[in-house]
Amino acid sequence: MRFSPTAIEGVTLVEIEPVSDARGFFARLHCPEEFAHAGHPFVPAQTSLSRNTAAFTLRGLHYEAPPHEEAKLVRVTRGRIFDVAVDLRADSPTYLKWTGAELSAENGKALLIGRGMAHGFLTLEPDTDVLYQIDRIFTPGHGRGARWNDPAFAIEWPAQPQVISERDAAYPNHGSV
Template identity: 40%
Template sequence: MECEPLAIQDVKRIIPDILSDERGYFSEMFKLDWFQRTVANVNFVQDNESLSIRAGTVRGLHFQVAPYSQGKLIRCSRGSIYDVAVDLRTDSDTFGQWVSTELSSETGEQIWIPPGFAHGFMTLQPDTIINYKVTAPYSSAHDRGVKWDDPAIGITWPTLERYFLSDKDRKQPPLRELPSPFAD
């Protein structure tokens, strides 16, 4: 496996080694000791999976506040997504900035998003499944979000004919209205 930082150094792309032959392929998707040594010294407590039926489904931008702040390791096991992380750490030089990468079942690449970031994605194909490991359990009392298309953040989402969002995601506040959830 390889690990490469994205434009915001704390967010990392994980590139698996894939061994292929006429039968198919084999790949290690996660190895705790390698991850803790190379990416982040964290422990994962929960695995999640989501299915999005339509291309253009937007989920996010979500995060949780302390004491349930989550780091996330995201992988697309079917289809493809445009995955985004927004830095919400007010003491960071990259506060309010975002990075993105495309994840697909074909490449097996993953993205590590540490606590202090909002996360969201848009499906690029129908019937897309993502799997993600998190460093804290889900807590509805600590669940927060930020507007997916906030012009102050300026995410360049793929242009599709139509976007599909939950009511919850349509009503998220812009970044300027968020209290400072990740200030030291």
């Protein structure tokens, strides 16, 4: 695997290194030792799947309230998304900044998103499946969110969302959180 830093410390692009032959390819998606050696000691405790039937479905921006923050490794197993992480760590030099990457089943890239970040994505194709590996077991009642189009973040989404849940649409701007 190749690990590339992003503009936000704590968010890393992870690329597979497939071994190909006539059958297709084989690639490791996660190895605790390899992640730790690269300076990212990430060990999943839970794996979840987000199935999205329509293109331009927006999910997020979601995060867990302290002390229940989660780190997650996000990858696409079918389809394509624009994946975003927003730094909500008040003591960080990149506080309220965002980084994004296109993740697809085709490119095999993943985004490792550290604790203290809000996360969201916009599907770019119909029938898109997003696989999450999360470093702690989900604890109900601690989920929070911020508005996907909050001017404090100024996220440059590649398209206007066409499907968004009532909950996600009703999240406040960060200054209101």
